[in-house]
Structures are given as C-alpha cells and as structure tokens.
Amino acid sequence: MSEHSKKEQVEMLRERGFVVVPGLVSPERCAAIRAVALQQLQEAGQPVEFEADLRYPGAPESKHAPGGHTVRRLLDAYTRDALMREWATAPEIKGWMELYFGEAPVLSRAHHNCMMTKHPAYGSLTGWHRDARYWSFERDDLVSTWLALGPEFVNNGGLWFVPGSHTMTFTSERFDESKFFRADLPENQALIHTAVSPELQPGDVVFFHCNTLHSAGQNLTDDVKFSLVFTYHGASNVPLPGTRSAAKPEVRLM
Numbered sequence: 001m002s003e004h005s006k007k008e009q010v011e012m013l014r015e016r017g018f019v020v021v022p023g024l025v026s027p028e029r030c031a032a033i034r035a036v037a038l039q040q041l042q043e044a045g046q047p048v049e050f051e052a053d054l055r056y057p058g059a060p061e062s063k064h065a066p067g068g069h070t071v072r073r074l075l076d077a078y079t080r081d082a083l084m085r086e087w088a089t090a091p092e093i094k095g096w097m098e099l100y101f102g103e104a105p106v107l108s109r110a111h112h113n114c115m116m117t118k119h120p121a122y123g124s125l126t127g128w129h130r131d132a133r134y135w136s137f138e139r140d141d142l143v144s145t146w147l148a149l150g151p152e153f154v155n156n157g158g159l160w161f162v163p164g165s166h167t168m169t170f171t172s173e174r175f176d177e178s179k180f181f182r183a184d185l186p187e188n189q190a191l192i193h194t195a196v197s198p199e200l201q202p203g204d205v206v207f208f209h210c211n212t213l214h215s216a217g218q219n220l221t222d223d224v225k226f227s228l229v230f231t232y233h234g235a236s237n238v239p240l241p242g243t244r245s246a247a248k249p250e251v252r253l254m
Contacts, residue, residue, distance in 0.1 A: 009207070010100045013143070017166035017212035024092065025147060025203040029083075034149040034202075036081045037115045037226050040074055047075040049114075051122055070122035074115040077228060078107065078251065084115070088230045093145060094253040096207070100143060101234035109248035110239065111135055111231045112144055118157040118216070118225040125218050128162075128181035128192060131231075132210040136243035142210040142233040148200035149226040157219040159206065160197045165213040181213055 012019040051070045077084040087093075088107055097105030107113075111131070132140045152158040168191075176182050183192060191213070198206065208214065210231070219225055235252065239245035 006096060006099055010096070013100065013207050013209065016161075016163045018161045018163075018206055018208035018214075020198045020200065021096075021205045021207065022201070023203050024205040025087070027202060029087075030147075030149050030202045033081075033083045033087065033147075033228060034226050036083055037074065037117070037149065037228075038224075040080060040115070041071055041117060041224070044071060045074075045080075049073040049075055051119075070119050071117055073117065075113070076109065076248075077114050077230070078109055080115070084228060087147065087228060088113075089251065089253050093230075093232075097143065097232050097253065100207075101141075101232075101237075104235040105232045105253045106235050107251040107253060108142070108231045108233060108239070108245065109250060110245050111142075112229040113231070114229055116225075116227040116229055118219045118227075120219050120222055120224070126216040128183060128188075128213050128215045129179065130165075130181075130211045130213060133175075133179035134244065135210060136240040136245040137233060137237050138240070139237045140211055141237055142231055144208055144210065144229060144231045146206040146208065147228040148202055148204045148206075149228060150202050150223070152200035152204075152225060152227065154197050154217065155219075156221045156223070156225050157216050158197050158200065160195045160215045160217075161208065162191055162195045162213040165191065166209040166211040 009019045009021055049072045051072045053072070074080060078088050079085070094105060131144065132142070135142065146159065174182055174185060174188055182188050195215075200206070232253075239250075
C-alpha cells in the first residue's frame, strides 16, 4: 500500500466514518487465522460470549434453548493465538493508525479484541449503534479494524454503515435504553435509508470510527462467518480510570 493511497484512505475515513481497504491481508494469512478460529470455535475455548448472553433479535432465548450454545465472539483475540496477535500489531496497522492519529497508536484490549462469528440459524441481528456508547476515553476518537476472513455480504450478516454519521450530533431520545439507535423514529429512518453495505472478500479490512452508526443482519447462508476485530486509539487519548475501558492492559504498537 503506497503512502499516497494510505493518505487517501485516512481522508475517506475522516469524511465518511469508514473505509474499505481491499486485499490488505494475504489469502494464505486469512486461511491460517480462520483455521485457528474454527478450531477454537469447535472447542468453545474460554473466554467466549454466547448469543444467548446478549439476547439480540434472532438469538436463542437461553443457553438451554435450541442453539443455546451458539458462540457469538471468541473473546480476547490478542491472547488467544500468535496469528491473531501478530495481525493486531502488524506494521501495516501501526503505519495506518499513526497517520490517522498523528501519534503512536495503542491497541485497546478492553473493546472488540475478538473473533466475531455469525452463525446460520442462531446468529442474531445487531441493531443500529455507535461503538462508543459504552466506551470511556478522554475523547471519542477510536478506530476499529474489521478483517474479513471470508466473503461478507448482506445475506450472511455483512456490516451496514451510515456514511458521515460519526460527525453527527444526536439527542439521547434518538436512542433506546440500551443505546441502540431507534429505527422506529421517522428522523432516524431517513438516516438509516442512506446506509450502505460494502461487500467484502477475504483479506479486505474495514477501518471505521467509533461514532459511525452501523448494524448487521442475520446470516441466511449455511456457513459460519468469521471476522477479526480490534480497536485502537492515540497514545494521548487514555481510558478513564475505573471504567471498563481501563479494565485490561493496553498494547502500544512499537
């Protein structure tokens, strides 16, 4: 990736709140990471989060219901495997984030830091939200990377984004008690209708801002979808003491 194209990508992130960088990760590297994720999914090795824990629309009612042990996230990806850790701190990520933040980037282990899995039948729908809703930093300026380990599109639960929503100001009434953006309000519906869902191929990476409104549907295919997700902030933008954001040691990209 040339420095020129990287600057253009950073500029698009600033303008739209997200940008897709195609083919950033090689097919071989993706296949290796996916193989590890598949093995760990089959073992349901801790720490994991189950769909039944969150009870989003389409999830099993409880762990005792059919599909009750469907995994939603393999948590703390940074410590799960060397391949995941190497990607989280890869030179291409460090260089990209340095350009965006204008300072040394830091990996948050308290947020995202997971292998997202979306299963057929029991994989739930994720409503419209901003990731920063439960995050506590000095500034709402964090960027996440979403690495597609297989094709991602609308019918297998691909991401949707509202372009430019990261710079918009909303009153609290436009969100529900769980801080999801209310799809029943006409003014919200008008904004949601502007959303786009980029199709991703294995190795494509989406960079998106913590205040960009996004959602994801259910997986209507027969295959589990795997996505490796990490979140970064600038070194001067520290997590607030005593909050969940400060709950785990962070990793400065060197």
